[in-house]
Amino acid sequence: MNEELNRVYNFSAGPSMMPLEVLEKAKEQLLCYPGAGCSVMEMSHRTPSFEEILAKTKGTLRKIMEIPDDYEVLFMQGGATTQFSMIPMNLGKQGDTFCYMQTGQFATKAKEEGDRWGNAVYVASSKADNYSYIPVCGELPSDAKFLHITGNNTIFGVAFNDYERVLPKSVLPQNGKNSEIPLVADWSSAIIGKVIDVKKHGLIYAGAQKNMGPAGLAVVIIRKDLLENEIDKVVPIMMRYKVAADHDSMYNTPPTFSIYMAGLMYEWVEKMGGVAEMEKINIQKSSMLYDFIDNSKVFNNPVNAIDRSIMNITFTLPDKQSTEDFLKLCKDNGLINLKGHRSVGGCRASIYNGMPVEGVKKLLELMKKFEAQY
Numbered sequence: 001m002n003e004e005l006n007r008v009y010n011f012s013a014g015p016s017m018m019p020l021e022v023l024e025k026a027k028e029q030l031l032c033y034p035g036a037g038c039s040v041m042e043m044s045h046r047t048p049s050f051e052e053i054l055a056k057t058k059g060t061l062r063k064i065m066e067i068p069d070d071y072e073v074l075f076m077q078g079g080a081t082t083q084f085s086m087i088p089m090n091l092g093k094q095g096d097t098f099c100y101m102q103t104g105q106f107a108t109k110a111k112e113e114g115d116r117w118g119n120a121v122y123v124a125s126s127k128a129d130n131y132s133y134i135p136v137c138g139e140l141p142s143d144a145k146f147l148h149i150t151g152n153n154t155i156f157g158v159a160f161n162d163y164e165r166v167l168p169k170s171v172l173p174q175n176g177k178n179s180e181i182p183l184v185a186d187w188s189s190a191i192i193g194k195v196i197d198v199k200k201h202g203l204i205y206a207g208a209q210k211n212m213g214p215a216g217l218a219v220v221i222i223r224k225d226l227l228e229n230e231i232d233k234v235v236p237i238m239m240r241y242k243v244a245a246d247h248d249s250m251y252n253t254p255p256t257f258s259i260y261m262a263g264l265m266y267e268w269v270e271k272m273g274g275v276a277e278m279e280k281i282n283i284q285k286s287s288m289l290y291d292f293i294d295n296s297k298v299f300n301n302p303v304n305a306i307d308r309s310i311m312n313i314t315f316t317l318p319d320k321q322s323t324e325d326f327l328k329l330c331k332d333n334g335l336i337n338l339k340g341h342r343s344v345g346g347c348r349a350s351i352y353n354g355m356p357v358e359g360v361k362k363l364l365e366l367m368k369k370f371e372a373q374y
């Protein structure tokens with residue numbers, strides 16, 4: 001199928017590969033969504049057809065992530081980046097204390113926005129070791145409005161794999177009761193690619209373009225009591241979670257086509273056996289690469305083994321020339337976007353849900369071939 005269509009294996013960190021089956025379904029319905037007489041792109045968001053798409057998309061996400069009833073699901077615009085500023089504006093007032101764990105570039109950017117609204121502080125950081133592990137976070141100042149973490153660090157390939165080991169007690173529910181301080185997590189690059197226990201969070205957010213469709217959409221999952229926070233009057237209406245919730249994510253025109261595509265991705269995950277099954281496949285894919293890298297004399301991964309991401313696998317080669325040679329070998333064989341983020345160099349294989357096992361096997365073959373010839 002890939003050969004026929006000339007489709008490459010795209011290892012991009014995002015926007016990323018989507019399953020062919022999902023794209024084919026979209027193609028089939030592109031000109032005319034069943035019963036609507038027009039494309040989803042042409043459809044008014046105030047029609048029964050779109051309302052049905054929205055309800056179904058939300059319902060399927062609720063099901064595959066097992067989102068409890070006391071959480072609201074919001075479809076927002078502005079990417080994950082806009083959430084960096086919406087979170088402090090909605091969970092606190094100007095001057096309040098906001099806590100951040102600095103485990104990479106996105107965490108740093110999130111804190112910068114917190115700084116603009118209040119007193120943002122790093123309570124743990126792995127910057128000095130180039131973000132190669134998840135640091136353990138001690139207790140927080142008691143007036144903290146939230147603790148922000150980047151669940152899966154897309155750039156360095158580091159992830160929070162064990163909350164209990166690294167997070168303070170005050171941000172985790174105790175004896176079935178909500179935590180004292182809400183945990184806010186950016187799960188952009190792993191959402192629906194691994195099991196995330198929603199109940200442990202006050203708020204989860206994610207840009208769609210990594211694991212759940214095209215860009216243009218961000219998903220926010222927020223515990224309902226946090227929607228009732230009193231917030232500053234200056235917060236724009238469009239930037240209020242409560243407004244989004246009261247209007248079922250349609251205070252204004254939502255990114256209709258991106259929502260529809262995310263819905264197709266959710267249905268696909270459901271059909272594949274759900275998020276736990278996706279996680280199993282993603283562990284299998286990433287282990288193939290890590291196992292090889294750990295026994296290689298040419299390829300290296302610097303990340304602390306227990307903190308490794310199953311979605312973004314970073315690796316280095318001995319020098320610039322060998323890195324370029326390897327990237328060229330990949331490209332010549334239809335494997336693209338393996339270059340590491342500009343801030344770290346080296347290589348990075350992003351293997352989200354849409355990346356089939358065959359793509360990873362092909363990458364592994366090339367790594368073996370390269371090593372044999374090196």
Ligand SMILES: *Cc1c(COP(=O)(O)O)cnc(C)c1O
Nearest residue numbers: 079080081106154186188189207
């Ligand atoms: C990609 C990414 C972002 C930025 O997302 P945008 O949708 O481009 O704003 C933020 N956080 C993480 C963890 C990401 O992977």
